[in-house]
Amino acid sequence: MIFHQHPIEVLRSTLGPPVRTFTYQGSGIPNCEDHVWRCGCAAREKSGLCDLTPCGRHAELNRDAFLKAAWAVRR
Numbered sequence: 115m116i117f118h119q120h121p122i123e124v125l126r127s128t129l130g131p132p133v134r135t136f137t138y139q140g141s142g143i144p145n146c147e148d149h150v151w152r153c154g155c156a157a158r159e160k161s162g163l164c165d166l167t168p169c170g171r172h173a174e175l176n177r178d179a180f181l182k183a184a185w186a187v188r189r
Contacts, residue, residue: 118176119163
């Protein structure tokens with residue numbers, strides 16, 4: 115699985131708000147949050163950027179062409 119880093123704002127605007135968010139503080143992992151969406155996507159956020167593990171429906175989110183097209187429409 116190839117991970118692409120996405121700003122959390124992009125994921126929230128594309129996938130909607132996460133159903134669950136888990137925060138890790140004071141553990142072996144540097145402070146981070148894990149987000150899970152109803153569709154099955156999951157992302158680990160560190161310093162505002164997320165490593166996305168997409169569900170089958172949203173696999174295209176980890177393709178650069180899809181993201182460039184999505185941002186072009188919003189500008």
